[in-house]
Amino acid sequence: MSSDAGKTVSKEKTAQSDAIAINEVQLILAEKRTSLAVMRTGIAVLAIPLSILSVLVATSKYYDVFHVLYFFIPLVILNITLVVFGIYLVTRAIIRMKHYDQFINRIKRQHSIIGEFIE
Numbered sequence: 001m002s003s004d005a006g007k008t009v010s011k012e013k014t015a016q017s018d019a020i021a022i023n024e025v026q027l028i029l030a031e032k033r034t035s036l037a038v039m040r041t042g043i044a045v046l047a048i049p050l051s052i053l054s055v056l057v058a059t060s061k062y063y064d065v066f067h068v069l070y071f072f073i074p075l076v077i078l079n080i081t082l083v084v085f086g087i088y089l090v091t092r093a094i095i096r097m098k099h100y101d102q103f104i105n106r107i108k109r110q111h112s113i114i115g116e117f118i119e
Contacts, residue, residue: 021111025104032100035093042089049079 052075065072108114 018111018113021107021114025107025114028100028103028107032097035096035100039090039093039097042086042093044086045082045089046086049082052079 056075
């Protein structure tokens with residue numbers, strides 16, 4: 001009778017451990033979705049300078065750059081800042097997603113039940 005009780009306790013601990021592992025993977029996947037949202041934001045930030053520059057090129061016959069240099073220089077600085085910020089966001093998101101994938105793979109190796117659901 002004590003061996004049955006030991007098996008029951010062991011099964012309960014395994015089930016509890018598997019449940020915790022599944023919750024950990026869910027949390028990591030939520031963080032990964034957040035990183036994807038940051039990446040999407042970074043790509044949108046990268047598109048803003050391109051839009052501004054396309055408008056400037058399209059309307060360039062209506063102005064002379066040297067006459068509007070006091071507007072043009074801050075605009076170029078702002079565009080460069082937006083490009084750098086967008087690259088930072090995309091790069092940071094990619095690095096964090098790789099980090100989260102490593103966490104998931106580690107949990108998957110430790111708990112066989114998760115290996116069935118995650119490739």
